[in-house]
Amino acid sequence: MGATRYCSWSWIILKDESVNYDRTMEYIDFASEMGWAYCLVDASWDQRIGYERIAELSEYAQSKDVELVLWYNSAGDWNTTPYTPKDRMLTRESREAEFARLNEMGVTGVKVDFFGGDGQPMIAYYHDLFEDAARYGIMVNCHGTTLPRGWHRTYPNFVTTEAVKGMEFITFEQENANQAPFHNVMQVFTRNVFDPMDYTPMNLSGLPGIERKTTVAHELALPVMFTSGIQHLAETPWGMKQMPDYIQNFLKELPSTWKELQFVDGFPGKYAVVARQAENGWYVAGINGGNTPRALNLDLSFAGTDLSGHLFIDGETFGTFEREEVLGSSLDVTMQPNGGFVAFFPAS
Missing domain, CATH: 3.20.20.70 (Aldolase class I)
Structure with missing residues (x-):
């Protein structure tokens, strides 16, 4: 790259x-x-x-x-x-x-x-x-x-x-x-x-x-x-x-240039989720602006119907990460208080 x-x-x-x-x-x-x-x-x-x-x-x-x-x-x-x-x-x-x-x-x-x-x-x-x-x-x-x-x-x-x-x-x-x-x-x-x-x-x-x-x-x-x-x-x-x-x-x-931007979900001051397409695949990122957890069910069908990738989220201890495999055109994710996530779906 x-x-x-x-x-x-x-x-x-x-x-x-x-x-x-x-x-x-x-x-x-x-x-x-x-x-x-x-x-x-x-x-x-x-x-x-x-x-x-x-x-x-x-x-x-x-x-x-x-x-x-x-x-x-x-x-x-x-x-x-x-x-x-x-x-x-x-x-x-x-x-x-x-x-x-x-x-x-x-x-x-x-x-x-x-x-x-x-x-x-x-x-x-x-x-x-x-x-x-x-x-x-x-x-x-x-x-x-x-x-x-x-x-x-x-x-x-x-x-x-x-x-x-x-x-x-x-x-x-x-x-x-x-x-x-x-x-x-x-x-x-x-x-x-x-x-x-x-x-x-x-x-x-x-x-x-x-x-x-x-x-x-x-x-x-x-x-x-x-x-x-x-x-x-x-x-x-x-x-x-x-x-x-x-x-x-x-x-x-992580790419620094993007082909496409999609607003996925959010509300000013509360939370935001966007998706960006690069040459190597789709990146979906979310941030939580509140001090309570926020559960989301996200429709990612715009990126394809047979998605496969990894989700990076907060671990149980502050300052730690967890990584999960994710499949399909919808994503269920819970952001921790003041938390966030990134999902990466490589281009097939």
Whole structure:
């Protein structure tokens, strides 16, 4: 299948101190082991690592079939944050010089952060950024942004944007983690409709200082539920190694591009079930936004009448998985409180 458009990312769990040479090497290896195409190096890499060593990391990443994405501060008078690099994206002259340099380094994408509102000059800034990046073959991820408004149709190198209260906010405050099950279900019916959405989903092994309320099966469902041209996953290399082999293998083989989407069942804030078809088969994912179990009988006849596959659900103990074989064009499944599931039916 080749490398999928998933991305390893140290900052989401480990924050600023993780932006260093050795940790980035570790996350490049992580992406390579998982068959993911990208590794994101976050804020202030120019100070913490530097351009010369980023070039070394890029060369190493390419030897592992991984490409680097680098963070940038959008800068401008609307932006007082100290994170760097600043001002490199602000004018056409500075952008083109930076994109040319990234080309020489073998860097494939940028994540541009801290945009300032929805005024006409700022919207024009987005368009200029996408157009200039396209000339240099650079893909763009925007963070701290407005809704994407279908821009990815006009600019194929614009791969994703935040414009959502995503996983980052869950890592900051317990109250956000408490609201996550309900919040995640709401995104299926609201923000995710305006795809792409860079929620940066799926933490399985836990968050430092935060009690995650969603179950592991709920988290596993999110990369299937949410749409993004590049999915930055919120898991660590050592956290992934704690997962059962069948979960690791599932994530190594999980597609990042889809042929078809079907809404199967759900209600805003309560629960949601969607199905996506890829070249290798159908994936059905569900999440429960409530703190009570939810039993479902799902009609999957749209995917075929002779289905055979595996169901990944929560185990009896919080933080554990179970795997079951499933047959037929209907699926009976009970989601645990704040839980979820994923079913995979390989193409025959």
